[in-house]
Amino acid sequence: MKNKKWRVPFVYLTKQFADLDRYLKAIKNVAKKGDFTLGERLNELEKKMARMMKARQAIGVANGTDALLLSLKVLDIKQGDEVITVPNSFIATTAVIALVGARPVFVDVGDDYLIDPDLIEKSITKRTKAIIPVHLAGNPCSMDRIMKIASEYKLSVIEDVAQAVFGKFNGKYLGTFGITGCFSFHPLKILNVWGDGGMIVTSDENLAGQLRLWRNHGLKTRDEVEFFAHNSRLDTIHAAILLEELKTLKKIINRRSKIAGIYDEMLRPLEPDLHIPERNQEEAKISPTFTQYVIQVKKRAKLIGYLTEKGIEVKVHYPIPIHLQKAAQYLGYRKGDFPVCEKQADTILTLPCHQYLTEKDVMYVSRQIADYYSK
Ligand SMILES: Cc1ncc(COP(=O)(O)O)c(C=O)c1O
Structure with missing residues (x-):
């Protein structure tokens, strides 16, 4: 290798x-x-x-x-x-x-x-x-x-x-x-x-x-x-x-949940440099599908560069909140109107979480993130 x-x-x-x-x-x-x-x-x-x-x-x-x-x-x-x-x-x-x-x-x-x-x-x-x-x-x-x-x-x-x-x-x-x-x-x-x-x-x-x-x-x-x-x-x-x-959808969703679980375990020790995804805060029984695995990170731009360099493709869903888009100007909202959403827009990062990731892939991604914060 x-x-x-x-x-x-x-x-x-x-x-x-x-x-x-x-x-x-x-x-x-x-x-x-x-x-x-x-x-x-x-x-x-x-x-x-x-x-x-x-x-x-x-x-x-x-x-x-x-x-x-x-x-x-x-x-x-x-x-x-x-x-x-x-x-x-x-x-x-x-x-x-x-x-x-x-x-x-x-x-x-x-x-x-x-x-x-x-x-x-x-x-x-x-x-x-x-x-x-x-x-x-x-x-x-x-x-x-x-x-x-x-x-x-x-x-x-x-x-x-x-x-x-x-x-x-x-x-x-x-x-x-x-x-x-x-x-x-x-x-x-x-x-x-x-x-x-x-x-x-x-x-x-x-x-x-x-x-x-x-x-x-x-x-x-x-x-x-x-x-x-x-x-x-x-x-x-x-x-x-x-x-x-x-025919295979439920298996795929289970696989994604498993991958999310491995990320959770691997990344949790990196708090407070990053936050693993919060599940719904209510005391309800929930089954997420992990269409995306979204973490919140410090020093995001540099981390993206670092991960890209290591062959890991990541995305941001979504970097500009809708109320701050040009299309929404006529609604009259301003920066500061939705502080939680705005803060998240600057810190969120979506990691690969698809069903074809191997356990080794997930460990590799997690280790690269840990390496980045240890420097
Ligand atoms: C949350 C959400 N709503 C609506 C849509 C619109 O779906 P489509 O791209 O099939 O029109 C999407 C898909 O991109 C989505 O992620």
Whole structure:
């Protein structure tokens, strides 16, 4: 190993799809039938996902952003309304609120990177219609407290589960607490396709029927349009890929948890130079998915340079909070408005945590970090 540089990639998609024939066979079967749009395998996937999550309905859409957007549309959230969410998500969570004409209202997060339930009520006004909690990095939000507040103020909850497929809070699947749960199948998610894909899960049959119209031009039949709507269908070939992946998904999530556990053990002694990820702070039973393993570090820029030099690929999710983005200027927020989120934006670091890491890889990453702080 003397001359060979150790490499730890952030993701390993080529390895994930190395058994190409398995996936190509599934796609070929769709192609042979010419069943590309709203096909049989999509139907099968929707039924399977709903059953696995113990929800009534699952609706495949074009991507995770549309899953959120169509959820807002179907609830008739529009100009004049306010929607509460966090400033430390992927930009799409906020963008969809703005895209329907409503106003995004941010609430700061806790040490676990998740919406702080203690701060929600202060942000509710007469115009508030919904809350979008984000299960960031695969860590479950405090759904019991969020649902209680939502029910008291008669607000809808749209869960952003893009990073937490098959995570659980108190034994219940994330995405099944709110009126809808919105999933992304982007290639960097744990359950992923060869392009873009998404899904909405709901147990409201009436809403599900409406969402099926919202994703398909508002078409009630081939020739009758109920209302003007989007073209946002999950392709049948992507459904075929997802059905293959579902066979091993739970194993993958368990493997990621195991890797996170090794990181925890290896990195905990380095406190206070770094902090290992806080799990949800409530006394609930939670099952995170570790879509990301996010630590907080001192001297981040130099550490990134050091790790890169050692062949370790790391990222920052996300370095600029949404309220400080140019796109959000019109909302009038300022630096200092969300101190916890802002502090985290300067100190967070996402380590590789995918299922193809060996124990040796995880030890190697941890040791390099320890070496860096020992200097
Ligand atoms: C938290 C979060 N919300 C929404 C999205 C949007 O999903 P998509 O990229 O499939 O549109 C993503 C994915 O990147 C995400 O991570």
